[in-house]
Amino acid sequence: MKILYFAWLRSKTGTAREEVAPPAEVTTVGALMEWVASRHPGFAEAMAAPGVIRAAVNQDYAQPDDPVRPGDEVAFFPPVTGG
Amino acid sequence: MIRVQESPFDVGAEIATLSAGRTDIGAVASFVGLVRDHAGEQATLAMTLEHYPGMTEKKLAEIEAEAQARWPLQASLIVHRYGRMLPGEPIVLVATASQHRAAALEACAFLIDWLKTEAPFWKLEETGSAPRWVEARETDERAAARWRR
Numbered sequence: 014m015k016i017l018y019f020a021w022l023r024s025k026t027g028t029a030r031e032e033v034a035p036p037a038e039v040t041t042v043g044a045l046m047e048w049v050a051s052r053h054p055g056f057a058e059a060m061a062a063p064g065v066i067r068a069a070v071n072q073d074y075a076q077p078d079d080p081v082r083p084g085d086e087v088a089f090f091p092p093v094t095g096g
Numbered sequence: 097m098i099r100v101q102e103s104p105f106d107v108g109a110e111i112a113t114l115s116a117g118r119t120d121i122g123a124v125a126s127f128v129g130l131v132r133d134h135a136g137e138q139a140t141l142a143m144t145l146e147h148y149p150g151m152t153e154k155k156l157a158e159i160e161a162e163a164q165a166r167w168p169l170q171a172s173l174i175v176h177r178y179g180r181m182l183p184g185e186p187i188v189l190v191a192t193a194s195q196h197r198a199a200a201l202e203a204c205a206f207l208i209d210w211l212k213t214e215a216p217f218w219k220l221e222e223t224g225s226a227p228r229w230v231e232a233r234e235t236d237e238r239a240a241a242r243w244r245r
Contacts, residue, residue, distance in 0.1 A: 020146055020218035021229045069216075072151035088148060092232035095145065095176065095217025096129055096188050096208060 014083055016049065019090035022066065025055030034083070042068045043077030045087060056089075065091060097172070098156040100147060102179040107189055114171050114191050121170050125200035126191040127208045133183035135230075141222045145178045145187065148216040152176075155215045159207060167203040169194050174207060176217065206243050213240040 050057035069088040171193040190207045194200040219230035
């Protein structure tokens with residue numbers, strides 16, 4: 014599974030992308046976030062504030078209950094500010 | 097058509113291209129977003145736009161398709177830049193063409209409102225002190241909400 018981090022969330026994790034193999038019980042976006050938080054204290058800190066982290070799975074917006082599978086491209090980022 | 101690019105664009109040329117060679121278009125509406133030289137009291141020296149290659153293009157294409165589905169558009173264009181820009185430079189252009197003005201104007205407003213809350217871009221502002229990531233605004237969320245069905 015590939016995880017991408019954007020904007021200031023990237024400085025919280027110290028990496029823009031990583032290849033990971035989370036344990037088999039990590040099957041949802043929410044569970045993956047908990048797992049990422051256990052690896053990156055900065056991510057855990059950002060997760061403490063509600064609504065600050067957005068997620069996408071295979072380049073579509075995703076909610077905490079949505080599934081993640083091996084081979085997926087998952088991205089975490091703050092609310093968007095383009096335009 | 098959608099385009100995500102680093103280089104600047106010529107607003108006039110882009111809009112002219114939209115209706116070039118066509119005589120069936122009655123109305124073209126456009127919105128251009130520029131880098132402002134201040135944010136509140138603080139001066140902005142430059143702005144860097146980050147994007148998510150792949151997802152950004154995908155979302156812009158979906159946003160454009162949504163506008164095409166809701167209004168009778170004859171043509172539409174979204175050009176959005178990424179990278180570092182100086183005050184006065186264009187960041188984004190949205191243009192719509194239709195037979196009549198109402199569809200063109202409404203679709204144009206929809207596109208920019210929707211894009212601001214849906215398209216994965218993030219602004220990093222350079223000020224006199226440390227660069228800071230621009231925070232999402234509640235007003236943008238409200239502007240997009242009026243188009244929600």
